[in-house]
Amino acid sequence: MSEAGVDPALLEDSVEDLYENAPCGYLSTRLDGQIVKINATLLTWLGYRRDELVGRRYFSDLLTVGGKLYHETHFAPLLAMQGEIGGVALELKAADGARLPVLVNSAVRTNADGEPRLIRTTIVEARDRRAYERELLRARREAELEGERLKLLVTTLQRSLLPPALPAVPGLQAAAHYHFASLNEVGGDFYDLFALGAGRWGVFLGDVCGKGAEAAAVTSMIRYTLRAAAVYDPDPGAVLSTLNAALHEEYERDSGRFCTAVFGLLSRDGDSFILTLASGGHPAPLLIQAGAASYYPVRGGPFIGVFDDAVFTATTIVLAPGDTLLLYTDGLIDARTDEARERFGEEALAAFAAGLGDGGATLVVNAIIDLLDGFGDGLDDDVAVLALSAPPGRASRKARPAELDRRS
Amino acid sequence: MSGVTVDRRNNVTVTGRADGPVVMLAHGFGCDQNMWRLIVPGLARDFRVVLFDHVGAGHSDLSAWEPDRYATLDGYADDVLRICAELELPPVVFVGHSVSAMIGVLAAIRDPARFAKLILVGPSPRYVDDAGYLGGFSQADIDELLDSLESNYLGWSAAMAPVIMGNPERPELAGELENSFCRTDPAIARVFARTTFLSDNRSDLAKVTVPTLILQCARDAIAPVEVGEFVHAQIPGSSLVTLPATGHCPQLSAPDATLAAIASFAADSS
Numbered sequence: 273m274s275e276a277g278v279d280p281a282l283l284e285d286s287v288e289d290l291y292e293n294a295p296c297g298y299l300s301t302r303l304d305g306q307i308v309k310i311n312a313t314l315l316t317w318l319g320y321r322r323d324e325l326v327g328r329r330y331f332s333d334l335l336t337v338g339g340k341l342y343h344e345t346h347f348a349p350l351l352a353m354q355g356e357i358g359g360v361a362l363e364l365k366a367a368d369g370a371r372l373p374v375l376v377n378s379a380v381r382t383n384a385d386g387e388p389r390l391i392r393t394t395i396v397e398a399r400d401r402r403a404y405e406r407e408l409l410r411a412r413r414e415a416e417l418e419g420e421r422l423k424l425l426v427t428t429l430q431r432s433l434l435p436p437a438l439p440a441v442p443g444l445q446a447a448a449h450y451h452f453a454s455l456n457e458v459g460g461d462f463y464d465l466f467a468l469g470a471g472r473w474g475v476f477l478g479d480v481c482g483k484g485a486e487a488a489a490v491t492s493m494i495r496y497t498l499r500a501a502a503v504y505d506p507d508p509g510a511v512l513s514t515l516n517a518a519l520h521e522e523y524e525r526d527s528g529r530f531c532t533a534v535f536g537l538l539s540r541d542g543d544s545f546i547l548t549l550a551s552g553g554h555p556a557p558l559l560i561q562a563g564a565a566s567y568y569p570v571r572g573g574p575f576i577g578v579f580d581d582a583v584f585t586a587t588t589i590v591l592a593p594g595d596t597l598l599l600y601t602d603g604l605i606d607a608r609t610d611e612a613r614e615r616f617g618e619e620a621l622a623a624f625a626a627g628l629g630d631g632g633a634t635l636v637v638n639a640i641i642d643l644l645d646g647f648g649d650g651l652d653d654d655v656a657v658l659a660l661s662a663p664p665g666r667a668s669r670k671a672r673p674a675e676l677d678r679r680s
Numbered sequence: 681m682s683g684v685t686v687d688r689r690n691n692v693t694v695t696g697r698a699d700g701p702v703v704m705l706a707h708g709f710g711c712d713q714n715m716w717r718l719i720v721p722g723l724a725r726d727f728r729v730v731l732f733d734h735v736g737a738g739h740s741d742l743s744a745w746e747p748d749r750y751a752t753l754d755g756y757a758d759d760v761l762r763i764c765a766e767l768e769l770p771p772v773v774f775v776g777h778s779v780s781a782m783i784g785v786l787a788a789i790r791d792p793a794r795f796a797k798l799i800l801v802g803p804s805p806r807y808v809d810d811a812g813y814l815g816g817f818s819q820a821d822i823d824e825l826l827d828s829l830e831s832n833y834l835g836w837s838a839a840m841a842p843v844i845m846g847n848p849e850r851p852e853l854a855g856e857l858e859n860s861f862c863r864t865d866p867a868i869a870r871v872f873a874r875t876t877f878l879s880d881n882r883s884d885l886a887k888v889t890v891p892t893l894i895l896q897c898a899r900d901a902i903a904p905v906e907v908g909e910f911v912h913a914q915i916p917g918s919s920l921v922t923l924p925a926t927g928h929c930p931q932l933s934a935p936d937a938t939l940a941a942i943a944s945f946a947a948d949s950s
Contacts, residue, residue, distance in 0.1 A: 304899070304926035304933065330926075332901055337821040341877075344902050344928040345710030345778070352932040353714060 712738025
């Protein structure tokens with residue numbers, strides 16, 4: 273300490289020392305990049321003598337090939353256009369071939385007339401920062417990969433819970449659609465249409481409470497229970513009772529999961545179809561008939577799986593030519609519509625369906641797909657729809673039932 | 681720059697003398713039509729100047745970008761021909777910088793009637809050295825560049841710009857970056873780099889039938905003098921002018937000489 277209380281070494285009055293030994297690299301080049309001045313710090317980092325670089329080498333000579341290309345295609349043009357460029361990550365090549373990750377800032381120095389004269393560049397060592405950035409990028413790539421893996425798992429699992437395509441039922445038009453609320457989570461809705469032999473078909477659609485892997489396990493169990501029960505029992509009510517018993521056991525044990533579902537047996541009668549349908553706590557199906565749509569009063573049973581002893585009673589529905597029956601899960605009517613954020617609701621669905629005329633199952637399902645698209649983010653639940661219709665315009669062939677029978 | 685955007689996809693800008701011959705300026709990898717800003721005013725005096733951004737660059741419609749379509753230079757050449765057709769342009773003097781030189785070559789082979797002349801600025805039909813051919817880069821060099829782009833370590837701030845732009849809660853960052861030109865989506869830049877630096881169009885050069893000028897820089901790290909001479913030798917009847925310029929972008933580093941060379945070749949009626 274001097275008498276004045278200031279150590280002369282702390283005065284920092286040497287501009288040259290400030291330049292040469294600054295904790296960053298300083299580099300000045302002509303506009304074409306030829307090095308005209310460089311500080312001691314940068315020379316030390318690079319391992320060059322001053323006379324090896326000044327007047328002999330260009331800034332881009334200090335860069336890796338990737339850096340050179342980047343310099344020519346991005347850095348130099350931007351610097352020329354903006355007069356400055358900052359925060360650019362590059363790698364410098366030291367005399368011994370080692371690579372030095374740096375951040376570079378450059379500015380064009382003009383003379384009194386505003387004419388560009390030279391380029392000043394400061395270079396900051398960025399090894400740690402680069403390592404951190406790489407870590408960030410690696411973590412992001414990993415997260416993206418995990419996301420992809422999860423999506424693949426979810427879609428594969430989901431696909432295993434739905435029929436890959438509906439089977440062809442002679443004389444019947446059937447169409448289905450499943451809207452996935454999330455690609456990251458297996459939904460809890462399900463449906464199926466399958467042959468039982470002897471001109472009979474089983475059909476079901478339902479909704480397990482909750483979603484995710486646990487709900488998927490329950491859905492899988494429901495699907496196989498219904499398919500198996502239907503083979504041995506001709507009464508849809510009894511089939512749902514069997515499912516109730518199986519699900520209740522799980523429900524009691526630990527799952528706490530129950531479901532709502534409609535289950536039906538379908539058979540052909542000339543150009544019409546007879547469907548006996550039982551419901552467990554599920555929204556009533558919509559019958560679209562002669563340009564009108566109404567909810568068919570199926571006798572409702574309790575939620576499936578909640579009660580020990582549940583009774584389900586079947587209702588018979590006749591699908592005459594031109595009639596379409598729509599089975600759906602509550603995600604459809606619970607969707608919030610765009611304007612008022614209110615539930616879409618049963619009434620709106622009936623009005624919508626009535627407007628579709630007797631276009632048949634495929635048309636109805638396609639229209640619902642468009643409808644769901646229109647809901648946008650107002651739709652946050654899974655939706656399953658399954659439509660069955662007896663195509664119209666076959667009345668003229670009624671006179672030849674024998675031929676029809678032979679064909680089917 | 682005054683002008684009307686007539687095509688959203690390629691952010692087409694038309695400026696200059698309405699009844700002048702048409703000069704179409706195509707930017708290369710890494711930038712957008714801003715690349716031409718120093719020479720457009722000079723060209724606009726005598727020519728009708730058509731500028732555009734390649735899909736994926738500048739203010740083009742990013743939703744029009746498809747990885748398959750733009751995995752080869754043909755996709756870009758197709759865009760050039762579509763712009764000519766949609767604007768019902770008379771035969772144009774096409775000025776292609778860097779990779780756009782080869783895009784112009786491909787377009788002019790496909791539909792020569794659309795082109796009055798080709799001006800290739802810093803062209804390279806192949807960047808990677810090959811037996812008997814010097815492209816200036818080894819396969820390892822190009823792999824390093826592509827790897828660099830993959831791992832995103834080049835141009836951190838440039839790569840981060842779109843991300844920062846998407847942060848409405850931090851407007852101070854957007855303001856800071858607003859005056860930077862030539863912003864590119866890093867994912868698109870990766871594909872464009874691959875398309876550009878792995879292309880090999882040497883065999884196409886001999887098929888060019890329109891009058892062609894090759895403009896090259898005396899010192900260009902991307903397209904060395906030997907490459908310019910190769911292009912000149914391969915394109916029948918072409919002329920070669922070497923500009924006293926350093927770097928890969930003479931329109932920025934030597935705008936007056938570049939403008940003079942383009943204008944005189946474009947105007948020459950012989």
